[in-house]
Amino acid sequence: MDVTRRMARWAKLSEPGLISFLFQILLGIGVVLLFWVLDGLVDYLVFGGKPLADFVLASETHHDFALVFFLVCALLLYSRRAHRNEAALEKALQNALEEAQRERAKMEGIFEALGEAVSIQDPDLKVLYQNPAHQRMTGAHAGRYCYEAYRKESAACAGCHILGSFEDGKVHRAELGPEASATGGYVELIGSSLKGSDGKPLFGIEIVRDITARKLAEQETAALNAALTHQAAELQQANQELEAFCHAISHDMRAPLTRVYSSAQELRGYREQLDDNGRFFVDLVHDGCIQMEALLDSLMVLCRVTEVEISCTTFDLVPSAREIAAQLRQDYPERPVTFRVPEQLPVYGDPQLLRVVLENLLSNAWKYSAKVEAPVVELGSQRTEQGETLIFIRDNGAGFDSTRAGQLFQPFKRLHTYREFPGTGLGLATVRRIVRRHNGRVWGEGEPGRGATFYFTLPG
Incomplete structure (x- = not known):
C-alpha cells in the first residue's frame, strides 16, 4: 500500500x-x-x-x-x-x-450510411455538408451556394423547397426533369428545416432522390395503358360486329333453313316412291337441317352470354344440377346414369349463366358416357389455395387425349366425330366465355376410355 x-x-x-x-x-x-x-x-x-x-x-x-x-x-x-x-x-x-x-x-x-443523397445548408443556402451519395450524384460543392452549384443561378430559385421550409417549418417537395436537374435525369427534392429556440432557421436539410427509373416506368405504363385502351376499343368494336354477324346469321338463316326442313319433311312422305338413294338423300337433308338448327340455337346462346349483364349473388348450385339431371334422364331414359351430387354447393355468381355452364357440362358427361355399362357422373367442389371455389364434373365415359385438351374450348373444334357423339362444338366455348366473365378459369383433364373431368373456378 x-x-x-x-x-x-x-x-x-x-x-x-x-x-x-x-x-x-x-x-x-x-x-x-x-x-x-x-x-x-x-x-x-x-x-x-x-x-x-x-x-x-x-x-x-x-x-x-x-x-x-x-x-x-x-x-x-x-x-x-x-x-x-x-x-x-x-x-x-x-x-x-x-x-x-x-x-x-x-x-x-448516419448520413453516410443512408442510401439517400443528403446535404445540409445554412439559412443563406450555402452548402455546409454533403454525404458521399450526394457528392456522387451532384458533385462536391461544400462552401458554395446551392443555386450557383446546381442551377448556375445568381440568386435563389423561384419556389425553392428549402426556403419554403424555412418559412413554414413544413416538408416541401419538388421534382426536376433532365433539363433542370444536376444529374441529367429525373430527381425528387425533399426539403426540411431545423430551427432554434427563437424560431429562426439554423439549417436546411435536403434529400435528393433519383426517380428516373420510376418516371420512365410511369411513361411506359401510360403508353401501355393508352395502347391497351385503344386495343380494348378495337376489341369491343370487333365483338359488337361479331355479335351482329352472329345475330344476322342466326335470324337470316332460319327462314331458308325452315323451307329446306319443311321440304325434306314433305319428301319423306314420298319415301315409298323413291329408291334407296333417294331415301338416303332425303334423310341426309332432314338430319342436316336438324343439326343446323341445333347449331344456330347454340350460336344464339353463345351470343347471349356475351351480351347479358352479369348479376352475381350467393346461391346453391345443387338444385339446378338436380333439375338438369332429371331432364337428362327424361331425354335419355335408356341410359341408367348414376348421378352423384353433394347436399349443398354454395357459389357466388350469376345463377342464370352458371345454369348454362351446368347444362353444357352435364349434358356432355351424359353424352360421352353413353357407351359405358355403368355410367357415373359426379358433381363436386373444393377450395383452392387462393380462396377460390373449384367446381368439377367427372364422368367415366369415353374421355379424350389430354395432349389435345387445348382444342376443347375452341368454337367448332371437336375431338370426336359427329356420328360417334352428336354435338355442335359450341358448348365448351360457351362454358369458357361464361367462366371468364366471372373472372374464373376452366380446363379439362381426361384419358381415352377412362373418362374426363372438367374444372372451373369462381370467386371465393
Whole structure:
C-alpha cells in the first residue's frame, strides 16, 4: 500500500499543474528574498553608519516584512485557485469539444450510411455538408451556394423547397426533369428545416432522390395503358360486329333453313316412291337441317352470354344440377346414369349463366358416357389455395387425349366425330366465355376410355 501511495504521489507531482504551483512558490520565495535585500539596502542608504550586511541581516530593520510575506502568500493562493478554475474550464471545454466531435461523427456516419443523397445548408443556402451519395450524384460543392452549384443561378430559385421550409417549418417537395436537374435525369427534392429556440432557421436539410427509373416506368405504363385502351376499343368494336354477324346469321338463316326442313319433311312422305338413294338423300337433308338448327340455337346462346349483364349473388348450385339431371334422364331414359351430387354447393355468381355452364357440362358427361355399362357422373367442389371455389364434373365415359385438351374450348373444334357423339362444338366455348366473365378459369383433364373431368373456378 505504501508503495502504491508513493507512486500516486509522484504521479501527482509530475502533473503540469503541480509543477506550475511549485514554480509559483519558488517565485514567491524569490520575491520575498529580493524585498528583504532591497529593504536592507534602503535602510543602509538612508541611515548608514553600519555595513550593508548588518542592515540586510538585521531582522528589526524589516518592519513591513510580515505584511509583504502575507501578501505574497495570498497572491500565491489566489494564483493557485485561479489556475485550478482555469484547468477545470479547459477540461470542460475539451470534453464539450470531444462530445461535439462524437456527435458530428455520429451524424456523418448516419448520413453516410443512408442510401439517400443528403446535404445540409445554412439559412443563406450555402452548402455546409454533403454525404458521399450526394457528392456522387451532384458533385462536391461544400462552401458554395446551392443555386450557383446546381442551377448556375445568381440568386435563389423561384419556389425553392428549402426556403419554403424555412418559412413554414413544413416538408416541401419538388421534382426536376433532365433539363433542370444536376444529374441529367429525373430527381425528387425533399426539403426540411431545423430551427432554434427563437424560431429562426439554423439549417436546411435536403434529400435528393433519383426517380428516373420510376418516371420512365410511369411513361411506359401510360403508353401501355393508352395502347391497351385503344386495343380494348378495337376489341369491343370487333365483338359488337361479331355479335351482329352472329345475330344476322342466326335470324337470316332460319327462314331458308325452315323451307329446306319443311321440304325434306314433305319428301319423306314420298319415301315409298323413291329408291334407296333417294331415301338416303332425303334423310341426309332432314338430319342436316336438324343439326343446323341445333347449331344456330347454340350460336344464339353463345351470343347471349356475351351480351347479358352479369348479376352475381350467393346461391346453391345443387338444385339446378338436380333439375338438369332429371331432364337428362327424361331425354335419355335408356341410359341408367348414376348421378352423384353433394347436399349443398354454395357459389357466388350469376345463377342464370352458371345454369348454362351446368347444362353444357352435364349434358356432355351424359353424352360421352353413353357407351359405358355403368355410367357415373359426379358433381363436386373444393377450395383452392387462393380462396377460390373449384367446381368439377367427372364422368367415366369415353374421355379424350389430354395432349389435345387445348382444342376443347375452341368454337367448332371437336375431338370426336359427329356420328360417334352428336354435338355442335359450341358448348365448351360457351362454358369458357361464361367462366371468364366471372373472372374464373376452366380446363379439362381426361384419358381415352377412362373418362374426363372438367374444372372451373369462381370467386371465393
